[in-house]
Amino acid sequence: MDRKPKLGKRRRVFRYHARSRSLVLLCATGLLALGLFLSELVLPPTASISPHTTFDPWIRVALTNSPLRSLSLKSESPVTITAANSNQMLSQTEKLSLSEVIATSNGVRIGDLELPATRIELRVEEDPGLWVNRHLYRGRVQIYRMKDGRLRVVNKVRLEDYLASVVDSEMPIEFGREARIAQCIAARTYALYQLSQRQTHPYFDLYANTRSQMYLGVEYPGPGGQRWAGESRQSREIVNETRGEVCTHNEQIFCTYFSAACGGRTVEGRDLFSDAAAPVTQVDCEWCSDAKLHRWEHRLSLHRFLQQFDREQVLSSEGSIQLRDSAPSILNVEPRDSILLEQQGVVLELQRYEIQQRLGARLLPSPLFQMKLEGEDVVFEGRGHGHGVGFCQWGARGQAQSGRDGRTILQTYYPGTKVVRIVAPSQ
């Protein structure tokens, strides 16, 4: 069905989006996170999953999206520092007082300690024991000095330790045990899927935020400076109870995309992500209505809205416009549905997710909205929080409250899938 409205004075239509480029941008959420040391991976990318399938339990998490000019490190237990690529011993210290790490011409400096190596790994005697930028982590910390003098900091951590923090970082305990069981299995599957893709980044496999999935570590600073727990006894219990469990379709793991709240209907995965598997499909969700952003309304002055598109010099931020939004209802909007803006015979066609990218997630929490003009304002009426693809976290909460178990919750959002337990070889 052609859902574009007919415009009488239409002369020139500008499409802001370049479909392939936009797709790449969106896929960045998952795809830029890929990477691994092939030699460490046991799970092949297209392997059938069975109870005998094994996987390597170590993963590498980039602790910031971009490399940093400096970072802070601290440990209260003995630290061993080696060259990350050769295991050559570089230094041992009784403990590490709070120290700044910066790049030098031939390596890195930690406090007063000069290390002539561009890739180092720190191990501590007591786990967890290493603080990086005021977050406490389990496992090891690797620091890579980049050519431009910035530092890439990576936490090499056992998958199940990582998941104990992801469960608490992604979903509060109040969402209910069964919702968190579903979250845990989705997060494990997501991490292993990223490992299995072999689109190698030399230093890490996942990011520590929503670019992959949230991972705050064992402790982290709260907004008032207090120390908050990034994992809990219940999150560790859930990880143990579901140890090795993954979500499969046709005996393969897939990218288990998830978002905070879909607002009533999830988004067809392929509409946003080129690697979305068949089970990541549109699902009606009646369970996320308690989400704060189940429905939302935000407004912006027309002038400020148009300023966002000044760079293209297609529309003037000074003039008035006509707006055509053909979405029949808020439940039926899709991220790639177009909105047309017309100004003096010039038409600009924008897809919803492009508008969201341009205006930011603070103003537009999801790409699922309708737009209209009200006086000098543009009004956005939307639903949901996040991209809306796959597992709906607030919906999982609603389902858990209605008595559903975690595996059933997961299968609601990924229809036709099975939860299978695989094993880690070193456990």
Ligand SMILES: [Zn+2]
């Ligand atoms: Zn939902």
